[in-house]
Amino acid sequence: MRALTYHGDETVRLERVDDPTITDPGDAIVRVDLCAVCGSDLHVYHGRERGLDHGCVMGHEFVGEVVALGSSPGSLSEGDRVLSPFTTSCGDCSPCRSGLTSRCVRGELFGWVQGGHGLHGGQAEYVRVPLAASTLLAIPEGVGDDAALLLGDVFSTGWFCAEQSGLEPGDVCVVVGCGPVGLCAVMAAVEMKAGRVFALDRVPERLALARQFGAEPLDVERDDPLEAVREASDGLGAAAVLEVVGNAAAHRTAMDLVRPGGVLSVVGVHTEDDFAFSPAEAYDKNLTYRVGRCPARRLAAQLLPRVQRRDFDFGAILSHRLPLEQGVDAYRIFDKKLDGCIKVSLIP
Ligand SMILES: [Zn+2]
Ligand SMILES: [Zn+2]
The missing domain is CATH 3.90.180.10 (Medium-chain alcohol dehydrogenases, catalytic domain)
Structure with a gap:
C-alpha cells in the first residue's frame, strides 16, 4: 500500500x-x-x-x-x-x-x-x-x-479543553490560539453558552473563522488582549482560559488572562521543560490548572x-x-x- x-x-x-x-x-x-x-x-x-x-x-x-x-x-x-x-x-x-x-x-x-x-x-x-x-x-x-x-x-480535543475548564453559562472565556483545535474550542465554548468568547491569534483568516463561529477575535499583533478581557470582566480576567497552542508564549498569555479563582485549561502539546509562570503566580491567583491529552x-x-x-x-x-x-x-x-x-x- x-x-x-x-x-x-x-x-x-x-x-x-x-x-x-x-x-x-x-x-x-x-x-x-x-x-x-x-x-x-x-x-x-x-x-x-x-x-x-x-x-x-x-x-x-x-x-x-x-x-x-x-x-x-x-x-x-x-x-x-x-x-x-x-x-x-x-x-x-x-x-x-x-x-x-x-x-x-x-x-x-x-x-x-x-x-x-x-x-x-x-x-x-x-x-x-x-x-x-x-x-x-x-x-x-x-x-x-x-x-x-x-x-x-480535533473537535473532541477542543471540546475537552472547554469541558475541563468548568465553563459556566455567562462566563468570560478566552481561547488562546485559533488553529483547528482552537476553532473547535470556540465552537464548544459558544455551545456551552459562555457569556463572551475571545479568540486570540495572529493569522487573519483564522481570526475571521473564530468570528464566524461566535467569538470576538483579538489579533495579538495589533490588539491588547489583556485590556479587552479586563474590560469585559470588571478588571478581573477570564473565568476560563483555553490554551491550545503548546508553547511558552501562549502559556504566559493564558496565565495573564485568567482571573483569580479561574481555570487554565491546557491541551496544547508542550515540549518545553519549564512552566511559563511561577508557582507563586499560580498561588496568588488561586489558579486551577488542568492539562493533558484528550x-x-x-x-x-x-x-x-x-x-x-x-x-x-x-x-x-x-x-x-x-x-x-x-x-x-x-x-x-x-x-x-x-x-x-x-x-x-x-x-x-
Ligand atoms: Zn491530531
Ligand atoms: Zn484501558
Missing part, C-alpha cells in the same frame, strides 16, 4: 510499504477513506518530539471501513464505517473505566513506532487497529466523514449525537483536501499555513 512515512526532520515521504495484517485477535484492519495532518504531526516533523523510527507511517486521524477482523471482533463487523480516536483503548482498565481513555494502560498512539514497537499511523491506505472493539466507533447515519474525522481528535474515545462517543443533531461547519476547518499522493505537499502547506490553510485532509 501507499503511505506517508517519517524519515527525519522535515522529511515525510510517500512510500510503498507492506499492507498491515491481523496480528492479534482484537485487531481490525481499516481501509482509510479520509485522513488528516494534525498540528501534533508537526511536532514530529520539526523534531520537537523525537524518537520515531524512520519508515514509521505518520498520522493519527483517520476514518474508514473495517475490511478485516481478528477472532475477537466484539460488536464490529466487516463493512462497518468507523472513526478512530488517536489512541487505542481497552475500555476495561481503571483509567478507561473512569473515562480517561487517553491514558489506557494498554493504549498506544497511532503513528508512533519507536525501537520497532508501537503503532503505524493512518496516513495510509490501510491501518491496523488493536483493541478495535473498544477503540473504534461505528459512524451513525447522518454523520459525514469530515465530522467523524474531526471527532477522532480522552478522545470518550469524547467522540459523547459528542456523536450532538454532531448528528447539529450542523457544525467542519468544512471550514478542513480547508484543504488533497490526494494522499500529494501528502508531502500537504505537510508543507499546513506547516507554512500557505493559501489560507487551516487544516488538510487527505484521500488515500
Whole structure:
C-alpha cells in the first residue's frame, strides 16, 4: 500500500510499504477513506518530539471501513464505517473505566513506532487497529466523514479543553490560539453558552473563522488582549482560559488572562521543560490548572449525537483536501499555513 512515512526532520515521504495484517485477535484492519495532518504531526516533523523510527507511517486521524477482523471482533463487523480516536483503548482498565481513555494502560498512539514497537499511523491506505472493539466507533447515519474525522481528535480535543475548564453559562472565556483545535474550542465554548468568547491569534483568516463561529477575535499583533478581557470582566480576567497552542508564549498569555479563582485549561502539546509562570503566580491567583491529552474515545462517543443533531461547519476547518499522493505537499502547506490553510485532509 501507499503511505506517508517519517524519515527525519522535515522529511515525510510517500512510500510503498507492506499492507498491515491481523496480528492479534482484537485487531481490525481499516481501509482509510479520509485522513488528516494534525498540528501534533508537526511536532514530529520539526523534531520537537523525537524518537520515531524512520519508515514509521505518520498520522493519527483517520476514518474508514473495517475490511478485516481478528477472532475477537466484539460488536464490529466487516463493512462497518468507523472513526478512530488517536489512541487505542481497552475500555476495561481503571483509567478507561473512569473515562480517561487517553491514558489506557494498554493504549498506544497511532503513528508512533519507536525501537520497532508501537503503532503505524493512518496516513495510509490501510491501518491496523488493536483493541478495535473498544477503540473504534461505528459512524451513525447522518454523520459525514469530515465530522467523524474531526471527532477522532480535533473537535473532541477542543471540546475537552472547554469541558475541563468548568465553563459556566455567562462566563468570560478566552481561547488562546485559533488553529483547528482552537476553532473547535470556540465552537464548544459558544455551545456551552459562555457569556463572551475571545479568540486570540495572529493569522487573519483564522481570526475571521473564530468570528464566524461566535467569538470576538483579538489579533495579538495589533490588539491588547489583556485590556479587552479586563474590560469585559470588571478588571478581573477570564473565568476560563483555553490554551491550545503548546508553547511558552501562549502559556504566559493564558496565565495573564485568567482571573483569580479561574481555570487554565491546557491541551496544547508542550515540549518545553519549564512552566511559563511561577508557582507563586499560580498561588496568588488561586489558579486551577488542568492539562493533558484528550480522552478522545470518550469524547467522540459523547459528542456523536450532538454532531448528528447539529450542523457544525467542519468544512471550514478542513480547508484543504488533497490526494494522499500529494501528502508531502500537504505537510508543507499546513506547516507554512500557505493559501489560507487551516487544516488538510487527505484521500488515500
Ligand atoms: Zn491530531
Ligand atoms: Zn484501558
